[in-house]
Amino acid sequence: MKTINVVAAVIQHAGQILCVQRGVGEHAYVSEKWEFPGGKVEAGESNEEALAREIREELHLDIVVAEFLMTIDHTYPNFRILLHTYLCTAPHRRITLTEHLSFCWLPTIELDTLDWAAADLPIVARLVSPAF
């Protein structure tokens, strides 16, 4: 089974976190699910470089990658994903959606109200935990 390395940004601004919704896709298990913006790491790129590039491409937003949060190892029916997640900050919250269906900014305690991609659930659990 194929393993892909994906980076994802937990972008914080004024106490809220940016959540984005994927469009309709070939895999039902991620189609229209909520996720943290990001994408696949390309050859020769660091995770931080890949993340800044993906967020510029997808959202037209320049972020600061502040701190590594966690890596999730999740197996979907057709592939295995290593999801490397970073805490990031944004200078403002103006974004332009170029790929996603929808977005919202939520306070951490409300993150678990969305229908997240399965790989993201441990990240959401960490963010909503009192210890975070």
Ligand SMILES: Nc1nc2c([nH]c(=O)n2[C@@H]2O[C@H](COP(=O)(O)OP(=O)(O)OP(=O)(O)O)[C@@H](O)[C@H]2O)c(=O)[nH]1
């Ligand atoms: N970006 C992102 N992808 C995630 C998350 N959780 C998760 O399961 N994924 C999965 O990881 C894969 C990432 O692919 P992507 O489509 O975002 O990456 P990309 O922009 O580089 O892809 P492409 O250029 O090949 O279209 C997708 O299958 C997506 O469903 C997440 O929080 N963020």
